[in-house]
Amino acid sequence: MKSFTIKEINGIIKGELVGDTNLQIEGPEELERAGKNHITFIGSRKYVRLWETSSACAAIVDEKLKIEPGENRALIRVKNADLAMAGLLEVFDPGPPQFDEDIHPTAVVHQSATIGKDCKIGAGCFVGKDVVLGDGVVLYPNVTILNETKIGNGTVIWSGTVIRERCEIGNNCIFHTNASIGADGFGYRPSEDGRGLIKIPQIGNVVIGNGVEIGANSCVDRGKFSSTIIGDGCKIDNLVQIAHNCVMGRFCIMAGNSGLAGSVTLGDGVVIGGSASIKDHTTIHSGAVVGAGSGVMNDVPAGKIVLGYPATDAREMLKQWVAIRKLV
Numbered sequence: 001m002k003s004f005t006i007k008e009i010n011g012i013i014k015g016e017l018v019g020d021t022n023l024q025i026e027g028p029e030e031l032e033r034a035g036k037n038h039i040t041f042i043g044s045r046k047y048v049r050l051w052e053t054s055s056a057c058a059a060i061v062d063e064k065l066k067i068e069p070g071e072n073r074a075l076i077r078v079k080n081a082d083l084a085m086a087g088l089l090e091v092f093d094p095g096p097p098q099f100d101e102d103i104h105p106t107a108v109v110h111q112s113a114t115i116g117k118d119c120k121i122g123a124g125c126f127v128g129k130d131v132v133l134g135d136g137v138v139l140y141p142n143v144t145i146l147n148e149t150k151i152g153n154g155t156v157i158w159s160g161t162v163i164r165e166r167c168e169i170g171n172n173c174i175f176h177t178n179a180s181i182g183a184d185g186f187g188y189r190p191s192e193d194g195r196g197l198i199k200i201p202q203i204g205n206v207v208i209g210n211g212v213e214i215g216a217n218s219c220v221d222r223g224k225f226s227s228t229i230i231g232d233g234c235k236i237d238n239l240v241q242i243a244h245n246c247v248m249g250r251f252c253i254m255a256g257n258s259g260l261a262g263s264v265t266l267g268d269g270v271v272i273g274g275s276a277s278i279k280d281h282t283t284i285h286s287g288a289v290v291g292a293g294s295g296v297m298n299d300v301p302a303g304k305i306v307l308g309y310p311a312t313d314a315r316e317m318l319k320q321w322v323a324i325r326k327l328v
Helices: 006-013 045-051 081-092 314-327
Strands: 016-019 038-042 058-062 074-078 180-183 188-190 197-199 205-208 219-221 227-230 305-307
Touching: 006 016, 006 058, 006 074, 006 081, 038 045, 038 081, 058 081, 074 081, 180 205, 205 219, 219 227, 305 314
Parallel strands: 038 058, 058 074, 180 219, 205 227
Antiparallel strands: 016 074, 188 197
16 A cells, blocks of 8 residues: 655645644545545635544645644645646556456457557457557457557557547547447438438548547547547547537547537537537537537537527526526
8 A cells, every 4th residue: 555744745746835744644535535544635615614524634725725734734735736636646546457468368359450569458359450559559358449440659448449440549548448439420311212211321430639538438420421530638528429520629628428419510628518419510619618518509609608508608698597587
């Protein structure tokens, strides 16, 4: 078990140490759940009151907050408690599961596949024809990579994920459990006799940039005849749907249960709140924010915050909600 003194921890996160404790710190924990050998963090004024009753011997706190350490307790004041705690979590991270062998004997790797240096391929994996894995790629058990897909250096793919044929994945990406990359887009048209639906072939692919993270059970569908594109640094939560021919700029965020219909375009740094839905062929320009549960029906200007169903300017929507409450 890892443990550190408060001075050692302060040396790691480089804050201002206030007070002291002689207790060894064995890990981080939430304020209300912390034990005497835990360090916690306080990034907002609303949590300050919980410090008095918390059992934690130390806390990382935002330097703007008024709070005292107490007896045999210490505070480390920092500019951003969330970022400081993120750095500390890396120190206490026990690390991912280890592989006993580089390529498990039950994995199926096509003879034409190119496997880079220091790759790990777990039990039950399938690596198809002409697949290229860069250096240091990790495939946890039961991952499927189909023909002609290219995966960049350092990408980690967790169990159950399927990456379909001809996809292109950048460096240092993370795909969590059961992600689906490159499934057919949802394209159908009524048949001429009106008695059924005709499936529209989806012959494109998915192109994903560097440093992208995609959550468990999320889906990114292939383009109809070109590419669905996810830009560098995008972070996609669990249970997110990205439909065919969507284009996401760099460093976008999509929270859980949100979805993009076909051919949506996002600029750089767009934030989509949980359970929000974006209509097909809509453009959300750089820096815009879509509130949780909203339904976007029209283009959204750069930097705009929209809310509601249908989504409109957040301030106007809040005024409407207040007016409606007054009528009740």
